[in-house]
């Protein structure tokens with residue numbers, strides 16, 4: 001069954017009102033945020049300038065891949081799409097007054113350039129934060145990839161932990177599972193224990209786990225008969241997270257039942273330090289495939 005209302009109507013309304021004027025890009029605003037609407041013969045996407053956050057991605061003829069809340073805070077992080085957690089993941093290591101998951105998702109990024117590469121559109125974003133510089137290269141075609149490049153522009157070593165914190169849309173949490181992490185070791189953040197995964201991971205309970213695995217993630221939706229395959233590079237860990245049936249203030253239960261988070265992370269298995277001048281890349285590439293049930 002698929003009882004949850006899918007929250008895409010606002011984006012559909014924005015596309016209906018937008019003036020693309022022969023371009024694949026149109027500017028739009030919603031809930032106080034500046035948005036880029038992207039439309040080609042192969043896909044539709046929405047990107048927020050705050051966070052350089054891909055909020056919506058839908059290849060032609062397919063269901064949307066990403067989930068996004070319709071309840072955005074007046075200020076602060078938008079829950080949905082692919083928030084960039086950077087240059088730290090979770091609470092800051094020493095100063096708990098700093099924002100969870102770093103500055104990237106609450107900052108305005110600069111769009112450096114837009115290029116057409118074959119059938120795909122490349123959007124190249126940049127953010128400078130003290131001596132950290134991030135570039136996010138977004139490739140939007142029949143599939144999408146996100147390449148986050150961090151460079152230390154200063155003279156001191158800098159700690160780095162990061163994640164591409166994707167909210168994947170599912171028909172209903174009980175219909176979803178992750179199948180590639182069987183046997184992987186993980187840190188269960190809900191009880192602080194280190195454990196080993198037995199079989200597939202189901203999302204029918206609150207979940208907050210850091211898996212120490214470099215494998216491609218594989219999300220199955222048994223009702224939509226869809227697999228989402230998430231390849232990663234430069235990533236020492238994957239985070240699976242869901243708040244459970246009680247949902248969250250900006251994702252009440254009926255909406256929270258429509259996503260699972262499968263995140264590509266780095267600097268969580270081992271502390272990562274960038275030396276002066278050093279660069280590091282974190283890449284997520286997603287594609288879909290039909291799910292054939294036996």
Ligand SMILES: O=P(O)(O)OC[C@H]1O[C@@H](O)[C@H](O)[C@@H](O)[C@@H]1O
Pocket residue numbers: 077090100101165189208209239241263
């Ligand atoms: O509510 P936020 O700040 O977006 O974070 C959501 C979740 O993000 C996950 O990545 C973390 O592992 C969780 O601990 C956290 O609760």
